[in-house]
Amino acid sequence: MNVFISVSLVLMxxxxxxxxxxxxxxxxxxxxRDMEPNMSGHNSTGPQKGTSPYNITVSPNxxxxxxxxxxxxxxxxxxxTFRGFLLQARRVPTPGTFGxxxxxxxxxxxxxxxxxxxxxxxxxxxxxALTHSARLGGGNGVNSLSVKWKPDSTGGNIKFxxxxxxxxxxxxxRELSSVVEIQIQPSSNNTTPGSxxxxxxxxxxxxxxxxxxxxxxxxxxxx
Numbered sequence: 405m406n407v408f409i410s411v412s413l414v415l416m417x418x419x420x421x422x423x424x425x426x427x428x429x430x431x432x433x434x435x436x437r438d439m440e441p442n443m444s445g446h447n448s449t450g451p452q453k454g455t456s457p458y459n460i461t462v463s464p465n466x467x468x469x470x471x472x473x474x475x476x477x478x479x480x481x482x483x484x485t486f487r488g489f490l491l492q493a494r495r496v497p498t499p500g501t502f503g504x505x506x507x508x509x510x511x512x513x514x515x516x517x518x519x520x521x522x523x524x525x526x527x528x529x530x531x532x533a534l535t536h537s538a539r540l541g542g543g544n545g546v547n548s549l550s551v552k553w554k555p556d557s558t559g560g561n562i563k564f565x566x567x568x569x570x571x572x573x574x575x576x577x578r579e580l581s582s583v584v585e586i587q588i589q590p591s592s593n594n595t596t597p598g599s600x601x602x603x604x605x606x607x608x609x610x611x612x613x614x615x616x617x618x619x620x621x622x623x624x625x626x627x
Contacts, residue, residue: 436509436526436533439490439567440577451577457484458568460581468589470557473514476564476581477550485545488569492526492533493553496561496583509533510562514552521551545570559588 440451461477480486493511509527513534517523520540524533540546555562564581 435490436492436524438577439492439565441567441569441575449573451575456568456576456579457481457570458486458566458576458579460564460566460579462564462581462584465582466585466587467555468587470555470588473552473554474584475550476553477548478566478568479548483547484570485541485547486568486570487539487541487543487545488536488575489540489549490524490533490535490567491551491564492524493562493564493584496563510560511553511555514554516552518549518551521549555586555588557588559586561585 457480459479459481461479463475463477465474467474476491478486478489478491491513492509495508495510509529509532512529512531513523515531517534520536520538521534522537523531524535526533534551540549553564561583563583566579566581567575567577568579569575
């Protein structure tokens with residue numbers, strides 16, 4: 405009986421590890437901060453140490469309006485596929501800062517999401533990160549995936565951070581994109597502070613003519 409119970413427990417643990425979080429990264433502070441799978445089956449071997457076979461491309465690489473979207477594309481080199489991922493944007497740290505704990509998640513991903521993906525609430529931003537909602541490609545993985553992203557109303561350079569899962573025990577964490585410039589321009593307004601508006605300028609210009617007309621009418625009434 406004891407042998408049967410032991411074998412059953414081992415089998416249950418193994419099955420749990422295989423199926424752990426097939427619906428994407430959980431919405432926890434640790435996962436949003438570290439971007440590292442934290443479950444049996446994943447962290448038994450730890451992340452890969454070599455160069456990731458996945459590239460992050462961003463287009464355009466500069467934004468000047470809070471209404472402007474950019475496209476983020478994850479692509480595997482030489483046809484390499486991935487089954488899961490976690491993607492977010494963070495501000496480029498100031499000199500002297502280090503590590504994932506010092507940078508806040510910024511911006512929001514579009515509601516127009518690729519198949520089998522979903523938003524993750526990170527840093528109190530309901531659309532601040534993106535992950536898989538099921539194993540991509542029906543479990544076979546995908547080679548490429550593109551998503552839309554919009555900045556916050558404030559400026560500042562950012563980078564996209566990516567964790568990819570090729571298979572259960574082969575994954576890369578915190579891969580970085582190139583720098584994206586976010587330079588939000590103020591709304592266009594031709595009136596400089598302290599200068600009269602166009603309507604005021606017109607009023608001032610027409611005032612002498614109006615006064616002359618009123619004076620002429622008064623003279624006609626008195627004659």
